[in-house]
Amino acid sequence: MNKSIRVTALFSIILTIILLINLTVVQAFSVDKYADNPKNQRGFYDMQTIARGQIFAGGTVLAQSTANEDGIYSRSYPVDSPAWGPVTGYLSTQYGASQLEASQNNILNGTDDSLITNNFMDLITGEQPDGANVEVTIDPQLQQVAYDQLTQPGYEGAAVALQPSTGKILAMASSPSYNPNNIDDQWAQLQEQEGNPLLNHATQETLPPGSIFKIITTAAGLNNGYNPDSTLTGASEITLPGTNTQLTNYAGQVCGGSQQVTLTTAFSLSCNTAFVEMGMDVGADELRSYAEGFGIGQESNIGVETAAGNIGEMPDDASVGQSSIGQRDVSMSALQAAGMAATVANGGVRMEPYLVNRITDSTMNEIRTTSPKEASTAVDEDVANALTDLMYASERNTSGYNGNSYASKTGTAEHGDGLPPHVWYVAFDPDRDIAVGVVVKNGGNLGESATGGQVSAPIGRAILDSYGGGQ
Structure with missing residues (x-):
């Protein structure tokens, strides 16, 4: 056998060994990876x-x-x-x-x-x-209410309702959306439609939360020496350390007409300058710790795709100040926003959200049921009670308040020069074990003048009003 034949034979043997090894790895260790890949249509x-x-x-x-x-x-x-x-x-x-x-x-x-x-x-x-x-786990009637509240005015955004004591997802509406019937016929149109209707905007899309993040900043403050009567700046603007950047209160107003205000007043009126001051005092590590305790930065395994959200890097006081009011790199989903309110409602204990309630066989005999699980203790019960009182005060100062017993916080989040803000509302009803998180993108139909109280709060209240409980 000459040298060229020997080399060719050896090369063929090596290729065969590589192929066998690759097949073994695929068949023995990568079956689930490829079989469960959504691109595998077999x-x-x-x-x-x-x-x-x-x-x-x-x-x-x-x-x-x-x-x-x-x-x-x-x-x-x-x-x-x-x-x-x-x-x-x-x-x-x-x-x-x-x-x-x-x-x-x-x-x-x-x-x-x-x-x-x-x-x-x-x-x-x-x-x-x-x-x-x-x-x-979803309540069909509540799901339709949430969807109609978003779509009838033509809004893009999402709304989620949770049961605080268990983590059950009671509603999860997303707009724009699609009808899954005849998906093949709709595919090309859905790919071209604005707003990405195939995305679950309630769980997969994260956005800057604006002032609803002040719930987390307040939680960190209450655990670091502050109380509802603590005084903070009510000035109309505050300069971020080491910069020429000034952050202002809504419409450039002095908070409550006073240069010094209590935390209760600052929270109920959502005064940015007060929370920038408190956030910088608390510091980046504490702010991050409490954000993580409330579930920001963590994905949830609920059966539909979720995004983790983020609090971002905070290398200096200026970045801490911006993050304290839910701006800069802070982001969360509507599911996480609802979970934040639900955690306060549940005495500071965050429950893992879940969507799959039961598995049954073909004759409807139960195979297994999901049991509620604690995810973390974000704050203790005393702090949760203090946050609840602050959220009651916030609801009383929110547009459209009608004497209800809800605890809430609104948010108006900037996300680009000249772009209408994303507007938020989170709330819970302590009497009926339900919490909601609502976000309407780009100001809904009010444009740059939109606020969470004007646009998102009516949606959240309609969901809370419609819930019958008993789940």
Whole structure:
């Protein structure tokens, strides 16, 4: 055998070994990575031959599979409303799956390892197991209210309602949205539509929170020597240390008409200068610690895609001052905003939010139920009670206050020169175990003059007013 043949043979052997190693790695260690990748459509072609389980909320079926006379299944969404698109997601042989249809795919098609006991006889006989059903925590009536409140005025944004004592997600509306029926026919139009309707704006989009972040700044202050009667600057403007930048109160006003105000007054009137002063005094490390305690910077595994939010770098007092009022690099989602209010409502204990309530088999027998879990203790009960009193005072000073018993905070967040602000409202009703977080992007229909009290608060109050409780 001459040298060239030996070299070629050796090279071929090496390539064969590399191929075998690669196949072994893929087959043994990367099955889940590739099989569960939403771009892998093979698993979704299987839906046509599988009695895929339902997604439902209470007695309302949100997603189901039905077979034609040839035994070929198709997926449909009986409520036929865009209110549910970001929750169920879509299922397509062409474009894969999203949201619950993707994250719960193995449950819905009956192949999840947790279903082995239920599908034991099917494994013995070799028959295709029926899919299991996924029940979500959402209140259908509340979901529609939240969606209508956002979309009827033509707003872009999101609204989330949580049960503070458990973390149950009671509503999760996103605008713009889409109807998951016939997703293949809508795909090109949805890709071109402004506002990214395929995104779950309630969980995947993070925005600067503005003054609702003052809840966290106040929590840090109350744990570092401040109390509701502590005095802070009420000046109309404050210069950030080491800069020529001045931060002002809303409309350049002196806070409550006084150069010195209590924390209660500063919170109820949302005076920026007071919170810049307190935030810089508390410092970056404490501010970050309390933000993390309230869940900022952390993703939630709820079955739909979530974004972590961020508090950003704070290398100096000037950046701390800006961050203290929810500007600079601070960002959060509507889900996190609702969770912030829910944490105060729950005595300072943050519960892990969850969307999947139960898994049932094809005959509706319960397989498992989600149990509430504590995520963190953001503040102790005394601080939570103090925050609650401050939020009561804030609600009484918010546009449209009508004598309700809600505790709230509004926010108006700048996000670019000349652009209308994003406007926020977070609140809770202590009598009915519900908290809300609402954000309307770019000022809704009020443009640059918009405030959270004018635009977002009516949405939040409508959701709270509509909740019947009893979940």
